[in-house]
Amino acid sequence: MPVAAVAVAGLSRRSGLSAPLVLVIAGLLFSFVPGMPEFELDPEFVLYVFLPPLLFSAAWQSSYYDLRENVRPIALLSIGLVLFTTFAVGYAAYLLVPGLPLAAAFVLGAIVAPPDAVAAVSVAQRLGLPRRTVTILVGESLFNDATALTAFRVAVAAAAGAGFTLLDGTGRFLFAAVAGAAIGLVLGPPLHWLRTRLNDPLVENGVAVLAPFAAYLIAEALHASGVIAVVVSGLYLGHRFTESAAVTRLIGHSFWKVVIFVLESVVFLIIGLQLPAVLDGVSGHGWASLAWYALVIFVVTVAARFVWVFPAAYLPRLFSARIRDREAWNGWQGPVVVSWAGMRGVVSLAAAFAIPILTSSREPFPGRDLILFLTFTTVLATLLVQGMTFPALIRLLGIGSAREEYTDRVAEAGAQHAAAQAALERLEELVAAEPGPIDETVAERLRQLAEYRQLRAWERLGGGTGPEGEEVPTNTYRRLRQEMLAAERQVFIRLRDERRLGDEVLNRVLHDLDLEEAALDRD
CATH class of the missing domain: 1.20.1530.20 (Na+/H+ antiporter like fold)
Structure with a gap:
């Protein structure tokens, strides 16, 4: 049954x-x-x-x-x-x-x-x-x-x-x-x-x-x-x-x-x-x-x-x-x-x-x-x-709840902005407190991630398109990154099928890719 x-x-x-x-x-x-x-x-x-x-x-x-x-x-x-x-x-x-x-x-x-x-x-x-x-x-x-x-x-x-x-x-x-x-x-x-x-x-x-x-x-x-x-x-x-x-x-x-x-x-x-x-x-x-x-x-x-x-x-x-x-x-x-x-x-x-x-x-x-x-x-x-x-x-x-949905998106965008700002401030505190120099590429990548979250929340208010209907940068990033993840996933599966990678390792790396893709898919 x-x-x-x-x-x-x-x-x-x-x-x-x-x-x-x-x-x-x-x-x-x-x-x-x-x-x-x-x-x-x-x-x-x-x-x-x-x-x-x-x-x-x-x-x-x-x-x-x-x-x-x-x-x-x-x-x-x-x-x-x-x-x-x-x-x-x-x-x-x-x-x-x-x-x-x-x-x-x-x-x-x-x-x-x-x-x-x-x-x-x-x-x-x-x-x-x-x-x-x-x-x-x-x-x-x-x-x-x-x-x-x-x-x-x-x-x-x-x-x-x-x-x-x-x-x-x-x-x-x-x-x-x-x-x-x-x-x-x-x-x-x-x-x-x-x-x-x-x-x-x-x-x-x-x-x-x-x-x-x-x-x-x-x-x-x-x-x-x-x-x-x-x-x-x-x-x-x-x-x-x-x-x-x-x-x-x-x-x-x-x-x-x-x-x-x-x-x-x-x-x-x-x-x-x-x-x-x-x-x-x-x-x-x-x-x-x-x-x-x-x-x-x-x-x-x-x-x-x-x-x-x-x-x-x-x-x-x-x-x-x-x-x-x-x-x-x-x-x-x-x-x-x-x-x-x-x-x-x-x-x-x-x-x-x-x-x-x-x-x-x-x-x-x-x-x-x-x-x-x-x-x-x-x-x-x-x-x-x-x-x-x-x-x-x-x-x-x-x-319907169209007005509520818009209000929710505004509230989310404001909260994402405040959270990302707090993350950036914390990052600068950690960089300044490190006993030795930090690779600037690491810090810059973390800054870009926080800024991406800020932009994505605000751009959602416009439905994911710009003033002329063009694709906004965060949507472009998401679309391209999803294609990259799909290509990575195919390689891991092919290596498993060729017996060059064990299933345990495959499951672990696919889980990481899936988590990233799930985060990208969230709208």
Whole structure:
């Protein structure tokens, strides 16, 4: 399955299509292939193997400062909207499905409440949504699972006859959130201390790989939120990642990109492959009724997000001048984009499969198969309907981040200029402090490198061309140097093929060439 997932994801990326959507469709098609075995989702496998690294990587790459500046809208979505959706969908299901107990209906509401922002964020970043919008979507996806899973457990306990009350549920949620955050904060500093003292890039990144699993397992063992523990530890370690060595950062960045690509590909393929298992459970229901239930739950799930997002966006600005002054405003288009970015994912399916088969009185869990079916149809509908139309909606609304990109380039150019100036001053201090004379060609080469970085940052503001459209000097340097590196690489490979150079030496020199080419390619 991982091979098929990576192959499909690779083809979709080459075609410029959204990989998550193509993978879901591919999973659906694979499920109809004769002889294809059924892949019934193992909730423990998803929650303990897939979820920690996906959350940790997203937190690692997130900006702590951006998340902190947007804590109010993120909290309104990841806590307020999840609970609102739980109640809205729960009551709708209770009124819609004859004989479905209210507690079991709230189980469905909690399951479909948390969006999975992977697909939405990938599209948003590719199409250049404003940074604040992307930050809010990422922040929501980091924390909403904790709210939803806690609500899910409370609703399941109530439906199974364990006697939970609303007060019990509130206390359980607060404990899980606070304890999870505390565990993440306790784990972060010692793991960072360990990483910075190992002086071995592979072992340092090995610690980072184990960190999300350790945080999740410890938190869950203490009945805290494993999701929040992973996110908090990931934010801490990611914020301090600048203190690691350069090679450690290079290896870590590449490693996480590959791992997350594979995990996300497998996850979205698994969603489509669940169709046979889901349909088997509802074979005794009428298809017309099932289609009607699925449509209503999907519409309520989408509508609940709109009903919550617009007041949450407008009312704080209406009543607080401080919020109006501090927070950028994209007009009504911003809330529309956030409202439509509500695709559900594998966490919802994992929660549905985790519903116990029997209650505490050894009776079948009420409506379990129907809840699983409605979860699957809601996940599928949001991914296909919202996911396929999301890029078109962004283009139609004309909401983008061109101004932010220009501001970023100006800020980068100014920072590169200041950094290069500091480097030049430090170089002159070192040259003056040397006990003996330094070869002037060495000092001049270092000066030229610092000046190249200065020029490259400023020339990027013009798109890499001069006033008459001619190629700027740093672009010429980059193009010619890339050709030189290619020629060097061919010689090393030819010498290896002629057995005049060992593979170990080849790998070492190619690594150096690759690092230089990667630095040249950065735009």
